[in-house]
Amino acid sequence: MSKVLLNVMTDNHHKRRRFLTSNADDDDIISNFPEDLINPILERLPVKDAVRTSVLSKRWRYRWTTMRKLDLIHGFSGQFLKIGAFSCHGFTRVISQIMIHHQGPILTFLLHIPKEIVLDSFQEVDQWMLILSRNNVRKITIVNLNLIYQIPYSVFSCLELTALGLNKCIFKPPLAFKGFPNLQVIILTNVNFGVNLGGTVINLPQLKGLILYGCGNVNNFNIKAEKLQNLCVTGCPDANAMVLQLLHSEHLNSVHICRLSRSIKDFSQVKRFSFTIDGYFLKV
Structure with a gap:
């Protein structure tokens, strides 16, 4: 789980795009995170990285x-x-x-x-x-x-x-x-x-x-x-x-x-x- 998040947060554009392509639907593990875990995760990230989570999935776009x-x-x-x-x-x-x-x-x-x-x-x-x-x-x-x-x-x-x-x-x-x-x-x-x-x-x-x-x-x-x-x-x-x-x-x-x-x-x-x-x- 932590490795998936770490790869998503990286500045490497190509890695992020490959991840999104392979996890495009809403049934991937990121999209199905429990509601009570999302805010604690965001609040432990620097604001810059928290904003970047908008690319994880549709559900995370405005979280x-x-x-x-x-x-x-x-x-x-x-x-x-x-x-x-x-x-x-x-x-x-x-x-x-x-x-x-x-x-x-x-x-x-x-x-x-x-x-x-x-x-x-x-x-x-x-x-x-x-x-x-x-x-x-x-x-x-x-x-x-x-x-x-x-x-x-x-x-x-x-x-x-x-x-x-x-x-x-x-x-x-x-x-x-x-x-x-x-x-x-x-x-x-x-x-x-x-x-x-x-x-x-x-x-x-x-x-x-x-x-x-x-x-x-x-x-x-x-x-x-x-x-x-x-x-x-x-x-x-x-x-x-x-x-x-x-x-x-x-x-x-x-x-x-x-x-x-x-x-x-x-x-x-x-x-x-x-x-x-x-x-x-x-x-x-």
């Missing part, structure tokens, strides 16, 4: 358009490093075509935006986020190495999110935003929380893990997370107010804090606590 996971991180962006972002085969154009042709829910979306690709704006990325907000997305990861990207308001309407990972972004929700009711894990690196949100509290009732690294204006990130269990804040010197508030969570059992602007004393409930001040590491 890639129903993939619940779009992994545009591992190896995907590297294919476009030598191509302009807006050329006919460019990075944003290809992803836009994938998003436009996709049907059904996208539960997981992973995106890597390399610094080598020239972006005049993030207009296309905003469109992808809008599509995600309409497709029941549960997990979003944006590894942005390009210009800083301001998260559009459409992301804050993704109320089914359970995991959110951002790098080099501006996290500024609309004033009417109340929170993510299902979000369990947040990992933010080099994220700026912008100007004060006027005291607006962001409710995260299911949040269990929060990791912040190198973030700015963190004191504007006013969150309520009563079920928080694990907290890690590194290189965020203005995060004192937020950390002090979160330390009162009765479920908190692991905390790692590094390089805050002042010491924190109220951690009597925390089972495991590590704290770094000016290069000195303490563990309680």
Whole structure:
């Protein structure tokens, strides 16, 4: 079975054509794959190879358009490093075509935006986020190495999110935003929380893990997370107010804090606590 799939996925045009000729009818082994196996197979393939499965048979022609996971991180962006972002085969154009042709829910979306690709704006990325907000997305990861990207308001309407990972972004929700009711894990690196949100509290009732690294204006990130269990804040010197508030969570059992602007004393409930001040590491 794996050998058949491997031969089909190869770039050799003649081998693929011979395979298709000998398996033209719908009774071949590929066409008769069980429904509950097709999506797991597609989701384990790079997106490029998943799209190529459209040549396997009539039944597989559009199956890639129903993939619940779009992994545009591992190896995907590297294919476009030598191509302009807006050329006919460019990075944003290809992803836009994938998003436009996709049907059904996208539960997981992973995106890597390399610094080598020239972006005049993030207009296309905003469109992808809008599509995600309409497709029941549960997990979003944006590894942005390009210009800083301001998260559009459409992301804050993704109320089914359970995991959110951002790098080099501006996290500024609309004033009417109340929170993510299902979000369990947040990992933010080099994220700026912008100007004060006027005291607006962001409710995260299911949040269990929060990791912040190198973030700015963190004191504007006013969150309520009563079920928080694990907290890690590194290189965020203005995060004192937020950390002090979160330390009162009765479920908190692991905390790692590094390089805050002042010491924190109220951690009597925390089972495991590590704290770094000016290069000195303490563990309680």
